[in-house]
Amino acid sequence: MNSIHHITAIAGKAGVNAAFYENVLGLRMVKKTVNFDDPSVYHLYYGNQTGEPGTIITFFPWEKANPGIPGGGQAAVITFAVPEGSLGFWEKRLQAAGVETDRKRRFNDSYVVFDDPDGIPLELVERGSAAEKAERTAITGIAGVLLLSTAPEKTDTFFTEILHWTRKDADDSFVRYATGGDFTCVDVLQTAVERGEDGPGTIHHVAWRAADDKVQGGWKKKVEQSGVYVTPVRERQYFQAVYFRVPGGVLFEIATDAPGFLVDEPEYRLGKSLMLPSWLEPERKQVEASLPPLTEKNISN
Known part of the structure:
Protein backbone atom coordinates (compact mmCIF):
# COMPACT_ATOMS: atom_id res chain seq x y z
CA MET A 1 0.00 0.00 0.00
CA ASN A 2 2.40 2.65 -1.16
CA SER A 3 0.71 4.18 -4.23
CA ILE A 4 -2.80 5.44 -4.84
CA HIS A 5 -4.91 3.42 -7.27
CA HIS A 6 -7.82 5.89 -7.43
CA ILE A 7 -9.81 8.35 -5.37
CA THR A 8 -13.61 8.34 -5.37
CA ALA A 9 -15.73 11.41 -4.64
CA ILE A 10 -19.40 12.39 -4.77
CA ALA A 11 -20.64 14.86 -7.36
CA GLY A 12 -23.93 16.61 -8.04
CA LYS A 13 -24.91 16.82 -11.71
CA ALA A 14 -23.20 14.18 -13.83
CA GLY A 15 -23.02 16.38 -16.92
CA VAL A 16 -21.44 19.29 -15.08
CA ASN A 17 -18.93 16.92 -13.51
CA ALA A 18 -17.99 15.43 -16.90
CA ALA A 19 -17.61 18.85 -18.52
CA PHE A 20 -15.24 20.05 -15.81
CA TYR A 21 -12.97 17.03 -15.53
CA GLU A 22 -12.79 16.44 -19.28
CA ASN A 23 -12.83 19.95 -20.72
CA VAL A 24 -11.15 21.98 -17.99
CA LEU A 25 -8.77 19.52 -16.33
CA GLY A 26 -8.16 17.61 -19.57
CA LEU A 27 -8.69 14.15 -18.13
CA ARG A 28 -10.18 11.38 -20.21
CA MET A 29 -13.37 9.60 -19.23
CA VAL A 30 -12.02 6.08 -19.29
CA LYS A 31 -15.12 4.30 -18.03
CA LYS A 32 -18.80 5.17 -17.93
CA THR A 33 -20.57 2.65 -15.77
CA VAL A 34 -22.82 2.52 -12.70
CA ASN A 35 -22.41 2.12 -8.99
CA PHE A 36 -22.64 -1.67 -8.71
CA ASP A 37 -24.27 -1.29 -5.29
CA ASP A 38 -26.85 1.19 -6.66
CA PRO A 39 -27.22 0.91 -10.46
CA SER A 40 -29.45 4.00 -10.62
CA VAL A 41 -26.30 6.11 -10.08
CA TYR A 42 -23.44 6.57 -12.53
CA HIS A 43 -19.89 5.66 -11.65
CA LEU A 44 -17.66 7.85 -13.81
CA TYR A 45 -13.93 7.23 -14.06
CA TYR A 46 -11.41 9.80 -15.34
CA GLY A 47 -7.69 9.34 -15.88
CA ASN A 48 -4.98 9.27 -18.50
CA GLN A 49 -5.44 7.85 -21.99
CA THR A 50 -5.32 4.22 -20.91
CA GLY A 51 -6.73 4.57 -17.39
CA GLU A 52 -3.57 3.54 -15.58
CA PRO A 53 -3.84 3.02 -11.83
CA GLY A 54 -2.56 6.11 -10.09
CA THR A 55 -4.18 8.50 -12.56
CA ILE A 56 -7.81 7.76 -11.73
CA ILE A 57 -10.42 9.90 -10.02
CA THR A 58 -13.97 8.55 -9.93
CA PHE A 59 -17.37 9.98 -9.06
CA PHE A 60 -20.80 8.92 -7.92
CA PRO A 61 -23.13 11.73 -9.10
CA TRP A 62 -25.89 12.06 -6.50
CA GLU A 63 -27.97 14.56 -8.44
CA LYS A 64 -30.87 14.85 -5.97
CA ALA A 65 -28.92 14.62 -2.71
CA ASN A 66 -28.22 17.44 -0.30
CA PRO A 67 -24.61 18.68 -0.29
CA GLY A 68 -22.27 16.71 1.93
CA ILE A 69 -20.55 18.12 4.99
CA PRO A 70 -16.73 17.84 4.88
CA GLY A 71 -15.26 16.63 8.12
CA GLY A 72 -13.44 13.94 10.04
CA GLY A 73 -13.25 10.51 8.47
CA GLN A 74 -12.89 11.98 4.99
CA ALA A 75 -10.22 13.04 2.57
CA ALA A 76 -10.35 16.83 2.36
CA VAL A 77 -8.19 17.65 -0.66
CA ILE A 78 -7.07 15.75 -3.77
CA THR A 79 -3.62 16.62 -5.11
CA PHE A 80 -2.85 16.16 -8.80
CA ALA A 81 0.68 16.06 -10.19
CA VAL A 82 1.66 18.29 -13.11
CA PRO A 83 5.08 18.60 -14.77
CA GLU A 84 7.70 20.96 -13.42
CA GLY A 85 7.22 24.52 -14.54
CA SER A 86 3.56 24.18 -15.48
CA LEU A 87 1.74 25.81 -12.53
CA GLY A 88 1.58 29.16 -14.34
CA PHE A 89 -0.01 27.49 -17.35
CA TRP A 90 -2.63 25.90 -15.13
CA GLU A 91 -3.46 29.13 -13.34
CA LYS A 92 -4.20 30.79 -16.68
CA ARG A 93 -6.17 27.80 -17.98
CA LEU A 94 -8.34 27.55 -14.89
CA GLN A 95 -8.96 31.29 -14.68
CA ALA A 96 -9.91 31.38 -18.37
CA ALA A 97 -12.54 28.76 -17.57
CA GLY A 98 -13.94 30.93 -14.79
CA VAL A 99 -12.36 28.93 -11.96
CA GLU A 100 -10.97 30.94 -9.05
CA THR A 101 -7.45 29.91 -8.04
CA ASP A 102 -5.04 30.67 -5.24
CA ARG A 103 -1.45 29.82 -4.40
CA LYS A 104 -0.60 28.13 -1.12
CA ARG A 105 2.41 26.42 0.41
CA ARG A 106 2.49 23.29 2.53
CA PHE A 107 5.89 22.15 3.72
CA ASN A 108 8.24 22.80 0.79
CA ASP A 109 5.66 22.57 -1.97
CA SER A 110 3.79 25.31 -3.81
CA TYR A 111 0.23 24.52 -4.86
CA VAL A 112 -2.37 25.98 -7.16
CA VAL A 113 -5.60 25.44 -5.24
CA PHE A 114 -9.17 25.60 -6.52
CA ASP A 115 -12.56 23.90 -6.19
CA ASP A 116 -14.45 21.76 -8.66
CA PRO A 117 -18.08 22.70 -9.49
CA ASP A 118 -19.38 20.85 -6.41
CA GLY A 119 -16.88 22.46 -4.08
CA ILE A 120 -14.41 19.59 -3.78
CA PRO A 121 -11.01 21.13 -2.98
CA LEU A 122 -8.34 20.27 -5.55
CA GLU A 123 -4.73 21.29 -5.88
CA LEU A 124 -1.93 20.98 -8.40
CA VAL A 125 1.70 20.42 -7.45
CA GLU A 126 4.74 20.11 -9.68
CA ARG A 127 6.25 16.66 -9.86
CA GLY A 128 8.59 15.33 -12.52
CA SER A 129 11.74 16.25 -14.35
CA ALA A 130 12.75 19.58 -15.88
CA ALA A 131 12.90 17.81 -19.26
CA GLU A 132 9.12 17.62 -19.24
CA LYS A 133 8.73 21.38 -18.83
CA ALA A 134 8.72 22.41 -22.47
CA GLU A 135 6.81 19.37 -23.69
CA ARG A 136 4.03 18.63 -21.26
CA THR A 137 1.55 20.42 -19.09
CA ALA A 138 -1.09 17.73 -18.64
CA ILE A 139 -1.99 16.22 -15.30
CA THR A 140 0.15 13.11 -14.90
CA GLY A 141 -1.51 11.45 -11.94
CA ILE A 142 -2.46 11.74 -8.29
CA ALA A 143 0.34 13.05 -6.10
CA GLY A 144 -1.38 12.66 -2.78
CA VAL A 145 -4.27 13.52 -0.53
CA LEU A 146 -5.00 15.50 2.62
CA LEU A 147 -7.00 13.66 5.27
CA LEU A 148 -9.16 14.79 8.19
CA SER A 149 -9.20 12.43 11.15
CA THR A 150 -11.44 12.20 14.18
CA ALA A 151 -8.44 10.82 16.08
CA PRO A 152 -5.10 11.93 14.53
CA GLU A 153 -2.95 10.13 17.10
CA LYS A 154 -4.62 6.79 16.36
CA THR A 155 -4.32 7.47 12.64
CA ASP A 156 -0.61 8.15 13.09
CA THR A 157 -0.07 4.88 14.94
CA PHE A 158 -1.86 2.91 12.22
CA PHE A 159 0.06 4.58 9.40
CA THR A 160 3.47 4.15 10.99
CA GLU A 161 3.12 0.78 12.74
CA ILE A 162 0.74 -1.13 10.43
CA LEU A 163 1.25 0.43 7.00
CA HIS A 164 4.91 1.28 7.74
CA TRP A 165 4.62 4.74 6.30
CA THR A 166 7.21 7.20 7.57
CA ARG A 167 6.73 10.64 9.06
CA LYS A 168 8.42 12.78 6.43
CA ASP A 169 7.62 16.20 7.86
CA ALA A 170 5.42 17.97 10.38
CA ASP A 171 4.47 21.48 11.43
CA ASP A 172 1.89 23.00 13.75
CA SER A 173 -0.95 22.02 11.41
CA PHE A 174 -0.08 18.90 9.43
CA VAL A 175 1.90 15.68 9.45
CA ARG A 176 3.20 14.44 6.10
CA TYR A 177 3.67 10.72 5.54
CA ALA A 178 5.84 9.23 2.81
CA THR A 179 4.21 6.03 1.62
CA GLY A 180 7.25 4.71 -0.21
CA GLY A 181 5.64 4.90 -3.63
CA ASP A 182 6.80 7.28 -6.36
CA PHE A 183 5.90 10.81 -5.24
CA THR A 184 2.83 9.91 -3.19
CA CYS A 185 2.43 11.87 0.04
CA VAL A 186 -0.37 11.76 2.57
CA ASP A 187 -0.94 14.80 4.77
CA VAL A 188 -3.09 14.61 7.91
CA LEU A 189 -4.43 17.55 9.86
CA GLN A 190 -3.12 17.23 13.41
CA THR A 191 -6.31 18.59 14.96
CA ALA A 192 -9.20 16.18 15.49
CA VAL A 193 -12.22 17.04 13.34
CA GLU A 194 -15.87 16.17 13.97
CA ARG A 195 -17.13 13.49 11.59
CA GLY A 196 -18.40 14.71 8.24
CA GLU A 197 -21.37 13.52 6.18
CA ASP A 198 -21.22 12.05 2.68
CA GLY A 199 -22.89 13.95 -0.15
CA PRO A 200 -22.07 16.02 -3.22
CA GLY A 201 -18.89 17.97 -2.65
CA THR A 202 -17.19 15.38 -0.44
CA ILE A 203 -14.57 12.69 -1.03
CA HIS A 204 -15.78 9.15 -0.39
CA HIS A 205 -12.63 7.01 -0.20
CA VAL A 206 -9.00 6.57 -1.17
CA ALA A 207 -7.99 3.36 -2.96
CA TRP A 208 -4.47 1.94 -2.76
CA ARG A 209 -2.77 -0.27 -5.32
CA ALA A 210 -2.14 -3.99 -4.96
CA ALA A 211 -0.28 -5.65 -7.82
CA ASP A 212 -2.52 -8.72 -7.63
CA ASP A 213 -4.93 -10.61 -5.38
CA LYS A 214 -2.05 -12.25 -3.49
CA VAL A 215 -0.63 -8.89 -2.47
CA GLN A 216 -4.12 -7.66 -1.66
CA GLY A 217 -4.73 -10.72 0.50
CA GLY A 218 -1.52 -10.11 2.41
CA TRP A 219 -2.52 -6.56 3.25
CA LYS A 220 -6.04 -7.65 4.13
CA LYS A 221 -4.67 -10.13 6.64
CA LYS A 222 -2.24 -7.58 8.09
CA VAL A 223 -4.94 -4.95 8.59
CA GLU A 224 -7.31 -7.51 10.13
CA GLN A 225 -4.61 -8.62 12.55
CA SER A 226 -4.36 -5.02 13.76
CA GLY A 227 -8.00 -5.27 14.88
CA VAL A 228 -9.52 -3.32 11.99
CA TYR A 229 -12.45 -4.90 10.13
CA VAL A 230 -11.90 -5.46 6.40
CA THR A 231 -14.72 -6.34 4.00
CA PRO A 232 -14.73 -9.49 1.92
CA VAL A 233 -13.31 -9.13 -1.59
CA ARG A 234 -15.77 -7.38 -3.88
CA GLU A 235 -15.89 -7.69 -7.64
CA ARG A 236 -15.62 -4.29 -9.32
CA GLN A 237 -15.20 -5.55 -12.91
CA TYR A 238 -11.96 -3.59 -13.45
CA PHE A 239 -10.33 -4.57 -10.16
CA GLN A 240 -10.99 -6.54 -7.01
CA ALA A 241 -11.57 -4.44 -3.92
CA VAL A 242 -11.60 -4.65 -0.13
CA TYR A 243 -12.50 -1.78 2.17
CA PHE A 244 -11.74 -0.72 5.74
CA ARG A 245 -11.75 2.41 7.86
CA VAL A 246 -8.47 3.47 9.36
CA PRO A 247 -8.55 4.58 13.00
CA GLY A 248 -9.84 8.12 12.71
CA GLY A 249 -12.52 7.15 10.23
CA VAL A 250 -11.16 7.61 6.70
CA LEU A 251 -12.37 4.91 4.30
CA PHE A 252 -9.55 3.11 2.49
CA GLU A 253 -9.78 0.56 -0.29
CA ILE A 254 -7.18 -1.88 -1.56
CA ALA A 255 -7.69 -2.38 -5.31
CA THR A 256 -5.87 -4.76 -7.63
CA ASP A 257 -4.21 -3.42 -10.77
CA ALA A 258 -5.76 -6.15 -12.92
CA PRO A 259 -7.75 -6.67 -15.00
CA GLY A 260 -7.88 -2.93 -15.74
CA PHE A 261 -10.12 -0.72 -17.86
CA PRO A 293 -28.17 12.17 -19.84
CA LEU A 294 -24.56 13.33 -19.90
CA THR A 295 -25.35 16.33 -22.07
CA GLU A 296 -24.48 19.43 -20.01
CA LYS A 297 -21.46 21.12 -21.55
CA ASN A 298 -21.16 24.30 -19.52
CA ILE A 299 -19.74 23.92 -16.01
CA SER A 300 -21.80 26.87 -14.82
CA ASN A 301 -25.09 25.07 -15.55
Missing part, protein backbone atom coordinates in the same frame (compact mmCIF):
# COMPACT_ATOMS: atom_id res chain seq x y z
CA LEU A 262 -9.32 -2.34 -21.20
CA VAL A 263 -11.03 -5.58 -20.18
CA ASP A 264 -14.32 -4.65 -21.87
CA GLU A 265 -13.42 -1.81 -24.29
CA PRO A 266 -10.50 -1.15 -26.64
CA GLU A 267 -8.39 1.90 -25.85
CA TYR A 268 -9.88 4.06 -28.58
CA ARG A 269 -13.41 3.42 -27.26
CA LEU A 270 -12.76 3.99 -23.56
CA GLY A 271 -15.55 5.98 -21.92
CA LYS A 272 -17.74 6.15 -25.03
CA SER A 273 -20.47 3.68 -24.07
CA LEU A 274 -22.28 2.75 -20.88
CA MET A 275 -20.54 -0.42 -19.73
CA LEU A 276 -22.34 -2.81 -17.41
CA PRO A 277 -21.12 -5.96 -15.68
CA SER A 278 -22.60 -9.21 -16.95
CA TRP A 279 -25.02 -9.53 -14.03
CA LEU A 280 -26.62 -6.17 -14.91
CA GLU A 281 -26.84 -6.66 -18.69
CA PRO A 282 -30.33 -8.24 -18.50
CA GLU A 283 -31.50 -5.01 -16.86
CA ARG A 284 -29.78 -2.62 -19.29
CA LYS A 285 -32.98 -0.91 -20.48
CA GLN A 286 -34.14 -0.21 -16.95
CA VAL A 287 -30.69 0.96 -15.87
CA GLU A 288 -30.30 3.32 -18.82
CA ALA A 289 -33.78 4.76 -18.23
CA SER A 290 -32.89 5.58 -14.61
CA LEU A 291 -29.73 7.56 -15.49
CA PRO A 292 -29.66 11.26 -16.45
